[in-house]
Amino acid sequence: MASPVIDGRNAIRILIVADDPLSRTGLATLLQDQPGCVIAGQIPGTADVLAAVLESRPDVVAWDFGWNAEATLEHLGDLKEVPLAVVPGPVGHYGGTLTHGEGFLLEPLAALPPADASEFVRTIQPIFKRCCTKCHNPHKHKGELDLTTIEGIKKGGESDEVIEAGKPDESQMIVLLSLPEDDDDVMPPSGKQPRPTAAEIETLRAWIAAGAKFE
Numbered sequence: 001m002a003s004p005v006i007d008g009r010n011a012i013r014i015l016i017v018a019d020d021p022l023s024r025t026g027l028a029t030l031l032q033d034q035p036g037c038v039i040a041g042q043i044p045g046t047a048d049v050l051a052a053v054l055e056s057r058p059d060v061v062a063w064d065f066g067w068n069a070e071a072t073l074e075h076l077g078d079l080k081e082v083p084l085a086v087v088p089g090p091v092g093h094y095g096g097t098l099t100h101g102e103g104f105l106l107e108p109l110a111a112l113p114p115a116d117a118s119e120f121v122r123t124i125q126p127i128f129k130r131c132c133t134k135c136h137n138p139h140k141h142k143g144e145l146d147l148t149t150i151e152g153i154k155k156g157g158e159s160d161e162v163i164e165a166g167k168p169d170e171s172q173m174i175v176l177l178s179l180p181e182d183d184d185d186v187m188p189p190s191g192k193q194p195r196p197t198a199a200e201i202e203t204l205r206a207w208i209a210a211g212a213k214f215e
Contacts, residue, residue, distance in 0.1 A: 019046060038066070168204075
């Protein structure tokens with residue numbers, strides 16, 4: 001489902017999930033007034049959220065955990081492919097407003113890339129950030145590799161290029177990410193950063209196979 005265009009840019013489609021109908025209405029009112037945001041739908045947390053995501057195709061899910069956060073966490077595993085903005089319950093909301101200011105609730109959405117951003121920015125960069133950049137950044141630079149910038153990714157590290165455009169099986173990045181977890185050369189090393197999921201590795205593989213384009 002294509003995102004509507006607002007002021008020449010694709011809008012961010014938001015699916016609101018909250019058990020309390022007043023919370024859903026309040027979130028919808030708050031978010032629909034934000035530039036570039038469109039409400040894709042509103043459902044209770046007890047509904048089939050994954051089915052709603054597949055049907056409405058949101059860019060982000062805004063989920064109000066309410067008072068029963070522990071129970072809600074059990075349902076988050078199905079939403080690995082969709083950015084999630086966690087909205088605190090009433091106490092967290094009002095307390096956060098007092099300590100962080102009125103705009104704190106929208107900060108997770110502000111960090112999302114625009115819907116018309118490149119595939120690299122939308123799908124590849126978040127994988128690097130989650131799994132790689134703790135060790136491969138301008139300050140730590142392990143293996144002389146910086147994965148926080150396009151220039152650094154293209155340059156590679158002390159073992160030369162880590163990506164062979166069009167050749168995922170020959171790309172050092174894919175080889176090292178795909179090693180068994182107990183292998184001495186596996187990346188990221190155990191305990192350093194989260195391991196990429198099989199779906200994330202396949203996403204990287206497909207991106208490299210298509211030419212590893214950054215624009």
